[in-house]
Amino acid sequence: xxxxxxxxxxxxxxxxxxxxxxxxxxxxxECCGALLGRRVEGGWAVEAALRAGNTRTESARNRYGISPLxxxxxxxxxxxxGVEIAGFYHSHPDHPAQWSRTDLQESHWVGCVYVIxxxxxxxxxxxxxxxxxxxxxxxKRFEGQRIEVLEG
Amino acid sequence: MTIVIPxxxxxxxxxxxxxxxxxxxxxxxxEELTTVYPDLRKHLFRAEGKMRAFVNIYLxxxxxxxxPEKEATAVKASDTLSIIPSIAGGVA
Ligand SMILES: [Zn+2]
Numbered sequence: 001x002x003x004x005x006x007x008x009x010x011x012x013x014x015x016x017x018x019x020x021x022x023x024x025x026x027x028x029x030e031c032c033g034a035l036l037g038r039r040v041e042g043g044w045a046v047e048a049a050l051r052a053g054n055t056r057t058e059s060a061r062n063r064y065g066i067s068p069l070x071x072x073x074x075x076x077x078x079x080x081x082g083v084e085i086a087g088f089y090h091s092h093p094d095h096p097a098q099w100s101r102t103d104l105q106e107s108h109w110v111g112c113v114y115v116i117x118x119x120x121x122x123x124x125x126x127x128x129x130x131x132x133x134x135x136x137x138x139x140k141r142f143e144g145q146r147i148e149v150l151e152g
Numbered sequence: 153m154t155i156v157i158p159x160x161x162x163x164x165x166x167x168x169x170x171x172x173x174x175x176x177x178x179x180x181x182x183e184e185l186t187t188v189y190p191d192l193r194k195h196l197f198r199a200e201g202k203m204r205a206f207v208n209i210y211l212x213x214x215x216x217x218x219x220p221e222k223e224a225t226a227v228k229a230s231d232t233l234s235i236i237p238s239i240a241g242g243v244a
Binding site (some may be wrong): 032056096102107109110118126136 | 213
């Protein structure tokens with residue numbers, strides 16, 4: 001799937017809706033969480049979403065951060081489920097579901113997915129997935145992925 | 153002790169998500185890790201040898217930055233050292 005085509009992120013309807021509901025509940029602040037899943041051809045298949053608190057309490061309307069301690073817990077949960085930390089999600093209150101310069105600068109999990117949901121006036125609208133590609137801090141970049149929502 | 157390796161760094165460890173090392177301190181454990189997997193070094197440390205700012209090192213549930221002896225902190229075989237690149241972002 002790396003020959004110019006978009007990779008894809010697979011997730012169940014339940015996980016997809018849970019991520020979006022979190023964005024609506026946190027509005028007008030940014031929500032965030034971890035995505036657990038396994039590697040598949042072309043990307044990741046996400047099996048669970050774990051909510052995290054937003055550590056950026058002083059600027060939560062336009063910043064997010066996840067405490068490393070919560071990540072230690074997420075890693076433990078991933079191990080229990082036999083999966084990995086596949087990536088993260090956060091919301092953009094009243095902003096498009098596109099990564100920002102700050103998002104790229106502060107993303108360091110190369111090979112993982114970052115799902116962004118736009119929340120307009122409290123309602124989740126578009127969700128987009130971006131794979132952090134590259135080999136290092138110096139050449140990292142976001143590549144858009146199609147989100148394939150699996151019904152049932 | 154056990155060192156837990158995060159998803160993005162597993163391409164440098166042949167896919168392994170942890171490594172058991174026999175080290176006396178946090179610094180010793182990281183030295184052993186980067187000796188076993190030399191490609192990891194530049195992802196954890198800047199050229200002059202300082203830890204990259206976005207790399208968090210936790211000894212069990214404690215941030216190494218707040219341990220009085222930092223990387224010189226003594227470790228036991230039953231300890232877990234987690235490497236956690238930070239997760240953050242923001243609009244504009
Ligand atoms: Zn963002």
